[in-house]
Amino acid sequence: xxxxxxxxxxxxxxxxxxxxxxxxxxxxxxxxxxxxxxxxxxxxxxxxxxxxxxxxxxxxxxxxxxxxxxxxxxxxxxxxxxxxxxxxxxxxxxxxxxxxxxxxxxxxxxxxxxxxxxxxxxxxxxxxxxxxxxxxxxxxxxxxxxxxxxxxxxxxxxxxxxxxxxxxxxxxxxxxxxxxxxxxxxxxxxxxxxx
Amino acid sequence: xxxxxxxxxxxxxxxxxxxxxxxxxxxxxxxxxxxxxxxxxxxxxxxxxxxxxxxxxxxxxxxxxxxxxxxxxxxxxxxxxxxxxxxxxxxxxxxxxxxxxxxxxxxxxxxxxxxxxxxxxxxxxxxxxxxxxxxxxxxxxxxxxxxxxxxxxxxxxxxxxxxxxxxxxxxxxxxxxxxxxxxxxxxxxxxxxxx
DNA sequence: TTGACAATAGAACGTTCGTCCTATAACATA
DNA sequence: TATGTTATAGGACGAACGTTCTATTGTCAA
Numbered sequence: 086x087x088x089x090x091x092x093x094x095x096x097x098x099x100x101x102x103x104x105x106x107x108x109x110x111x112x113x114x115x116x117x118x119x120x121x122x123x124x125x126x127x128x129x130x131x132x133x134x135x136x137x138x139x140x141x142x143x144x145x146x147x148x149x150x151x152x153x154x155x156x157x158x159x160x161x162x163x164x165x166x167x168x169x170x171x172x173x174x175x176x177x178x179x180x181x182x183x184x185x186x187x188x189x190x191x192x193x194x195x196x197x198x199x200x201x202x203x204x205x206x207x208x209x210x211x212x213x214x215x216x217x218x219x220x221x222x223x224x225x226x227x228x229x230x231x232x233x234x235x236x237x238x239x240x241x242x243x244x245x246x247x248x249x250x251x252x253x254x255x256x257x258x259x260x261x262x263x264x265x266x267x268x269x270x271x272x273x274x275x276x277x278x279x280x
Numbered sequence: 281x282x283x284x285x286x287x288x289x290x291x292x293x294x295x296x297x298x299x300x301x302x303x304x305x306x307x308x309x310x311x312x313x314x315x316x317x318x319x320x321x322x323x324x325x326x327x328x329x330x331x332x333x334x335x336x337x338x339x340x341x342x343x344x345x346x347x348x349x350x351x352x353x354x355x356x357x358x359x360x361x362x363x364x365x366x367x368x369x370x371x372x373x374x375x376x377x378x379x380x381x382x383x384x385x386x387x388x389x390x391x392x393x394x395x396x397x398x399x400x401x402x403x404x405x406x407x408x409x410x411x412x413x414x415x416x417x418x419x420x421x422x423x424x425x426x427x428x429x430x431x432x433x434x435x436x437x438x439x440x441x442x443x444x445x446x447x448x449x450x451x452x453x454x455x456x457x458x459x460x461x462x463x464x465x466x467x468x469x470x471x472x473x474x475x
Numbered sequence: 476t477t478g479a480c481a482a483t484a485g486a487a488c489g490t491t492c493g494t495c496c497t498a499t500a501a502c503a504t505a
Numbered sequence: 506t507a508t509g510t511t512a513t514a515g516g517a518c519g520a521a522c523g524t525t526c527t528a529t530t531g532t533c534a535a
Contacts, residue, residue, distance in 0.1 A: 129511090143301070160389070272472065321482070
């Protein structure tokens with residue numbers, strides 16, 4: 086860091102540290118991050134970040150990320166304008182971790198093979214998050230054991246029986262009694278372009 | 281925590297703390313988490329977690345999450361078996377944060393409106409992660425300014441000109457000179473079912 | 476019964492953390 | 506030129522952190 090210190094550059098440096106060390110820097114470490122030689126200077130900037138909401142404090146006084154810290158800015162929709170790099174207003178910020186990991190412990194990730202759900206926009210190579218313990222409702226996409234093989238299907242309950250349909254006309258729908266085995270309900274789909 | 285302490289229950293308790301406090305508990309705090317009355321007992325368990333790879337230590341000696349800590353287990357594909365809750369072997373684990381947030385700072389999130397990319401499996405309401413500074417290559421999905429409106433299109437470079445096509449036959453392809461404005465390249469698509 | 480080991484308690488201790496206080500340089504304002 | 510304000514340095518200090526040591530309890534095998 087050779088340029089002038091600003092609220093933005095300082096926040097960025099700390100956020101970067103947190104991102105790859107999985108913890109907040111100590112004041113002594115921040116001396117290096119901000120390129121200053123006293124803890125007082127660090128505290129000066131920390132106070133600013135606290136005031137601006139980039140940082141917060143625990144009940145126990147520990148610094149923790151807050152607000153727009155680990156998140157990405159969200160633009161309402163494609164038609165709206167784009168956030169400029171300079172802009173630093175209170176925009177919507179989304180922390181993907183919090184958005185997607187609603188039920189760690191009962192969830193797992195599945196790599197999709199096959200095209201049984203292309204009609205739903207779920208394609209080969211996508212990752213889906215599956216909740217093992219969620220009660221399936223009609224219309225949900227579920228992972229089901231069909232003839233000893235695990236596949237994804239739409240789930241529909243019709244009284245006693247259950248209907249499983251692919252989102253692909255080339256696979257026939259399946260009627261099953263209640264003893265069918267379910268791997269869980271799909272709660273999210275993730276596709277990543279570029280490695 | 282009333283049951284017996286095991287490596288799993290202890291790891292779970294600490295992971296839960298980290299998940300919603302965004303930091304590691306201190307040894308004193310772990311006394312409560314693990315329901316013990318001495319820091320020695322805490323250290324006894326911490327050592328186990330360190331040995332098992334659930335936790336790790338900084339160069340500076342701070343505890344940090346490691347391995348399967350904040351992540352979800354990954355099952356290779358639908359056809360393979362499912363991880364049972366008891367199972368705790370070294371399975372593939374994916375930390376969504378690390379997987380998706382490859383370039384924070386130059387990325388933002390966009391909520392999709394319209395159906396211009398349904399052929400690509402990108403639907404209204406999905407979130408896409410857009411990298412503002414990535415150089416678009418042919419075949420990439422980009423956000424582009426078309427006649428004063430931001431839309432998603434396939435990007436193709438043909439010598440000097442650029443072709444933008446929707447993944448939907450009802451929108452005509454567009455040829456443009458180099459002065460077209462791009463909002464960035466889509467690096468990921470996220471869809472969440474259920475709130 | 477004895478011995479080994481796993482699990483815990485409690486206290487002592489040095490280190491480092493974050494806070495606070497004072498002093499100083501740079502810069503803008505009046 | 507005087508005078509605040511902003512940004513920094515350096516040192517002092519108590520509190521809390523993680524480590525280490527010793528002691529105690531329960532369980533299981535010999």
